[in-house]
Amino acid sequence: MRHIMIGLAALFVLSAAAAFGGELPRETSERIQQADQRMEKLSASKVGEYAREQMDAAKVSLMMAQGAGVSGNEKLALQQIERAELQLTVAEAKAGEKELSEDVALNRAELKKLEAQLERYMQPEEK
Numbered sequence: 001m002r003h004i005m006i007g008l009a010a011l012f013v014l015s016a017a018a019a020f021g022g023e024l025p026r027e028t029s030e031r032i033q034q035a036d037q038r039m040e041k042l043s044a045s046k047v048g049e050y051a052r053e054q055m056d057a058a059k060v061s062l063m064m065a066q067g068a069g070v071s072g073n074e075k076l077a078l079q080q081i082e083r084a085e086l087q088l089t090v091a092e093a094k095a096g097e098k099e100l101s102e103d104v105a106l107n108r109a110e111l112k113k114l115e116a117q118l119e120r121y122m123q124p125e126e127k
Contacts, residue, residue, distance in 0.1 A: 023070070024066065024069040025069065028069045028074065028077050028078065029069070031078075031081045032062055032066055032069070032081060035081060035084050035085055035088065038085075038088055039055065039059065039062070039084075039088060042055065042092065043055060045095075046095055047092055047095040050099070051090070051092075051098075054088070054090050054091035054094060055087075055088075058084040058085075058087035059084075061080045061081075061087060064076075064080045065078075065079075065080030065084065
């Protein structure tokens with residue numbers, strides 16, 4: 001499903017660029033570039049692993065923003081950029097949540113191990 005969405009967004013961008021032959025306004029282009037750089041940075045981290053779905057959605061939103069900007073719809077382009085930025089923030093939050101959950105699981109296992117060790121020390125020795 002996500003591959004279809006990405007493909008459709010890419011098709012939209014290419015068709016809009018071909019049809020209108022326009023350029024993105026400078027501010028919009030810079031915001032798209034900043035969001036794209038942030039996405040690349042996050043993809044290289046654990047966020048890319050833990051929140052793949054949100055990262056893909058942000059990628060689609062950026063493609064839609066680029067297509068809207070090229071076609072001259074500045075308002076839609078800015079909305080899509082904001083959507084992509086929010087999706088990246090959600091991806092970071094989900095990845096952080098999953099990392100913390102893993103840390104909690106590891107700490108619980110360590111705690112159980114230490115409790116068992118303490119229990120053995122507290123038991124009287126048998127002779």
